[in-house]
Amino acid sequence: MHSATASTHSAGTGWSSGVLVVAAALASGLVIAGPALRRHYPVVWWVCIGFPAACIRIVRTWRPLMAGCGLAISRRAALTVVSGLVGNGAPPPQPRVPRRGLVLPTRDGFRLLIRMLPGQVPEDFVKAAPAMAHDWEVHAVRVSTWRPGVVRVLASATDPLKEPRVPRQRTPGRLLRVTVGVLETGAQWVIDLRQVPHWLIVGATRSGKSTLINALVAGLSPQRVALVGIDCKGGMELSLYEPRLSALATNRGQAVKLLRALVDLTLDRMTVCREARVRNVWGLPEKQRPVPVVVIVDELAELFLVASRGEKDEAQAAATALIRLAQLGAALGVFLVVAGQRVGSDLGPGVTALRAQLGGRICHRVADPGTAEMALGDLNPDALHAAQSITPEQAGTAVLASADGWDRARSHLVPETEAEAIAAECAHLTPHVPELAEAIGAPTGPSLHIERLDSDE
Template sequence: MILASASSGRETWPSWVLLVATVLVSGLFITGPVLRRRYPLAWWLLLGFPATALRVMYTWRALMAGCGLAVSRRPALTVVSGLVGNGAPPPQPRVPRRGLVRPTAGGFWLLVRLLPGQVPEDFVKAAPAMAEDWQVHAVRVTSWKPGTVRVAASVCDPLAAPRVPKQRGPGRLLRVAVGVLETGTAWVLDLRRIPHWLIVGATRSGKSTLINALVAGLAPQPVALVGIDCKGGMELSLYEPRLSALATNREQAVQLLTALVDLTLDRMTVCRAARVRNIWGLPDKERPVPVVVIVDEIAELFLVSSRNEKDEAQAAGTALIRLAQLGAALGVFLVVAGQRVGSDLGPGVTALRAQLGGRVCHRVADPGTAEMALGDLNPDALKAAQAITPEQAGTAVLASGDGWERARSHLITEVEAEAVAAEYAHLTPVLSELHVEAS
């Protein structure tokens, strides 16, 4: 009697598990639309990703064969004469080995082992077919290590409506979330990691919006903000309450840049006396305040129409290059922006470009500017930047020595950035050595 009862319990246990699982799955599918609208991340991890991962595993072999990435195990002649002729089915083609499908906030990624004779470019060409077959927004293929590529997919376009992250307090020093990457993660500008940036973009491409987001993120931090806007200060004067110095013409810019070079040399003397390589090795109480220099419309510094202007432009360019060379270790960081950046502005622009390790390229009016910004880092990034349309304001390609990505900055208006600058005006450091005389 006891044995019969135990046996009955063992038989009903799988049924209960199956019933509970069925109810849970049914509930998820019923509440799926509401869950997707209100909690998209939860919907993706619970429903979207499992279904997509199964689709990837189910279609992998046929997809590889259709894209020409499968290799026959035997020569075709041998197959026909030795196997098919005897009524045996032909051997399955050999396909690249796929790793685990791993979820991200807005998609998934996996590693693929290349077959002999294959190169990453073969998979790059097949990316559109993968996106179509897996029913996702986009697929991007990058090299992971020799013989292996990383395939990353985005289910929807995270750049369509980037959301401003909820940030409490000033955050980490010199680190600002300014937008969202195409992977769905936050686009973070970390000046400690990449100290100098070049930002290019045509009118209404999103360049000013990115600067607004950067200023709004740096304003609550214990840093000095310095502005150089040779268009009479029309752009950067909005943040003047939070700026430690502002130059509104080239003559003032030369004064300010010269003072900044002197400031870095003074800091160099302090570091040498303390036997440290940079200001971050100094004790907290002795460490000078970091300085972020924002240069708007770099072309205004280099365009000349007379001999006197040529000397000013050369002095400004030389000072900027020195700051880029010395500033990273001494707490001076450059953010250089412009509508057009090209070698026709003078040899100083090319030398400066080489010192700016981070690049952001919005939609540009001429291919030469995109080439100047991204061409020396990654040709694929250059193609992606040239494909940005006028309707994609705020969308940009950012590149550094680590690679490149598409991103979109948060929409922060001038009014909002101006309000943030006024709110944190009391944090503005007074740097008397950066005093600029009116002209």
């Protein structure tokens, strides 16, 4: 009996030793192959090596990190005295620290929830985010409110904006939805005009604003939508896409006529919807549904700057038409993308009124703080601070914000030659909208209707 027990114990010991040897061999292999694995298979490296190491660092540094950032609450002084008397010099009770939840991996980082202690607010943890990133040895940490009393921490192990890996969209895809780049979280940067119909894009020269417009037009070109351009700098920017544009205004006079025609088109669609007893064009039967129109305005300041009384009247007419389109267009299939190097209240009261109607904001590096304030100041102060921190070396990087929150992102690099080639390739898909063609004196032709919406709509 004793011999059998000893044999069983020996077998168990041998099995345990074998498991330890195999585990040690696997761990050594992962460490040796780590650099190559990280370079060629970053997701596999993160799951097998990076994430477990990060979890160990979080556990090891949690209490000192919270104390160092002022997020720990000391026990009452009386407890310290009692501890010293009863415990004969024993160390005082440890301070209370916020309770963290389970650390969950993401594609290139991790996330966790933290329950705040009484008296703490989310801003306390936002200020501690840089310290968390340093202690946990990750690229960046973002803190946001999850629910009352709880904040969410989202960490990125590397900078996904350095080399965006999201594939560019060159097929029609979902109507009015375009993947233009990558978010700081590693997710796709998607502009969906059905969800956020109007956008304001600002950025200084060589900040990435034109590249973003290239990516947006490249994604919309294969779709059954009408693209309309307003470029009062003689069409220097938007003329690249002219084969794919249903109309292009190259000076303020043409722009005013085109905008008025767009307002009239919108009012006509409103009449059609009212007679059909539907709330928007998407409720119309497929054969009656008009083509969506995406209006791209490049360099807004050229529309609003005035030097004479006559120019003032034109600028006011353009501002009024843009505001009306922003107010009415979303439900009637007309969408605005307004871009500019500088957008400020000094351009006139119309700019502020228009800004209020543009729910989506994208701010690249700007030359003056007023432009960033105009783009993001009314939405989120943290987004404004992040936009003002973009350096000239971070071309293409932007802060995008809406009523739902904000993110840092970077658009795909779409060169001008590529944008021009895509516009020419998709020229046969250009819808001819007679109302807009007549406004700028272009020949008329047959109009098109959009295809059926995705089934999940």
